[in-house]
Amino acid sequence: MTRQKIEVDFGLCESNGVCMGIVPEVFDLDDEDYLHVLTDEVTPENEDKVREAVRQCPRQAISIRDE
Template sequence: MTKKIEVDWGLCESNGVCMGINPEVFHLGDDDMLTVLQEEVTPEIESDVREAVRQCPRQAISIKE
């Protein structure tokens, strides 16, 4: 089963913590809006995504399995 990154946009404040963990997955644009560049959680990025889930100050990021 494919795992995907899920963001609760109602909670996300675009703090950029996730981008600091992996800027190839999470991007904070000039408009201060977060973009998920890779929604599928592959084995190569899973540990970074799990770290972003743990460190998100608003708990807006999750992994949907």
């Protein structure tokens, strides 16, 4: 079975927090506005929200890849 992982291109990411607003259990901004991926695994529980975060990212910095 293929697993899916969340990937962030930190060169593109502007840490605007749109993803954190959509799925805070996966994405977090620290006090220096640096984005952290709390869990990089796409699960049945978070898949819809993660896909929405991918769509809503203003810089298209988030993607999902098969592993």
